[in-house]
Amino acid sequence: MKIAIIGHGNVGGALAQRWAAAGHQIVIGARNPEDEKVGRLTGASDRISAASIPAAVEAAEVILISTPAQIVADLAGQIGPATGKVFLDATNAVWKKPEPYPNGLAALKALTGATDVAKAFNTTGFENMADPQYGSQAADLFVAGDSQRAKEIATQLAKDAGFGEVYDFGGDDKAPLIEQFALAWINLAIMQGYGRNIAFKVLTR
DSSP, X not given: OEEEEEOOSXXXXXXXXXXXXXXXXXXXXXSOTTOHHHHHHHTTOTTEEEEOHHHHHHHOSEEEEOSOGGGHHHXXXXXXXXXXXXXXXXXXXXXXXXXTSSSHHHHHHHHHOOOEEEEOSOSSOHHHHHOOEETTEEOOXXXXXXXXXXXXXXXXXXXXXTOOOEEEOOSGGGHHHHHHHHHHHHIIIIISOOOSSOOOOOOOO
């Protein structure tokens, strides 16, 4: 699969390397593709390359947005029309929103014309993106959005990255809830001091 990653920080960088190791072709979309941080990622695998944001989006089937939530509306202007593309929104608008939209998912759908958008890869820390394995078990992941196609692709990519089960939170209306779930992880890991090497696992009988 050809995947563009917009946002080459901790989350985007960890997933780029996991997906490249799983056999996917990754292109980092950056304002400056020659940036040193981008260079470290492209140097990590011959399956990772870099391009401008519009070129990365054009070349990819799936686009992961892993930037701060408040810049998504501005970012959408650089992406341009993207009908037919699948977007995975890994942002969290729990403190700052992509005004006037309530979250990244809503902004992407309104501004790019994309209909296949899912919120995913936003409910845990980048350490779990880099290594979701805890002993004999793998951390679970969660997705939300109206697009079944986008959620199926997010599920497959989560498993390709090594996650365990992937649970469907529901449609677009559940985007605020899944972002609050991310805030629950932040609260435990950072505010309550449990550390960032914790993850969620759903138990069933």
